[in-house]
Amino acid sequence: MTTQKKAEVKRAFLIEQATACLAEKGYAAVSLRDIAKESGVSLGILHYYFSSKEELLLAVISSYKGRFMEELEREVLAAPSGKWSAALGRVLCRSLQEDRKLHRLWYDLQVQAMYVPVFGEQVKVIRSRLHQLISRMLVRLQLEEQTSLTIDEDSAISLIYSAIDGFLFQFLLDELQSPEEAIACFEQTFAHLMHTLFSTEF
Missing domain, CATH: 1.10.357.10 (Tetracycline Repressor, domain 2)
Incomplete structure (x- = not known):
């Protein structure tokens, strides 16, 4: 799998995890740290793919x-x-x-x-x-x-x-x-x- 493909797969995974988290609790009650924890990644990794909670939403x-x-x-x-x-x-x-x-x-x-x-x-x-x-x-x-x-x-x-x-x-x-x-x-x-x-x- 190419580096680009791996990045696309990782990004799709993070979107999927964020979707579940945001849908359950709502935008205001969820932080990037919460989503990172639910996704099993560091906050730094999440920031690598999404610069802000707004971009992720x-x-x-x-x-x-x-x-x-x-x-x-x-x-x-x-x-x-x-x-x-x-x-x-x-x-x-x-x-x-x-x-x-x-x-x-x-x-x-x-x-x-x-x-x-x-x-x-x-x-x-x-x-x-x-x-x-x-x-x-x-x-x-x-x-x-x-x-x-x-x-x-x-x-x-x-x-x-x-x-x-x-x-x-x-x-x-x-x-x-x-x-x-x-x-x-x-x-x-x-x-x-x-x-x-x-x-x-x-």
Whole structure:
């Protein structure tokens, strides 16, 4: 294994360890020293790969959200137009079952973004990619169903994003609700939203 490859593997390992630590305790309650201890490395080694806790959090979020968006792109965009809502529901349900704490960390980052400019930049990048995914789906729906939006595309994207984001946030606040129960309610609400945005049901 080359030196570069070893460094990449080590960095990925540290991101994985930091992800578990940050997701469990939250950004404010974790220090680089805590992460180094959990990873079984010295603080100096951790600093070699990440100059600050901020840089490490950005790497964690980028890795997690990247996987989440790839899953959305792979399964939701590939679904037949009439099955988009159901595909979205399946992805969200699976994600809430497996990555509940990571979703919580994403909202933690968004709060920090109001105070830390570099976090704000990363949040904008991620939100932009999610908006682009929704835009691609809206274009496809209009072409395949030969229908049009009842409002302008930017407003439709904002409403759909807000519905999904708001649902995830509310789910995280309700510790007693199961992902399956939450998704069942979400799918009904989401179907109603889509019905108001288009002249046909999805």
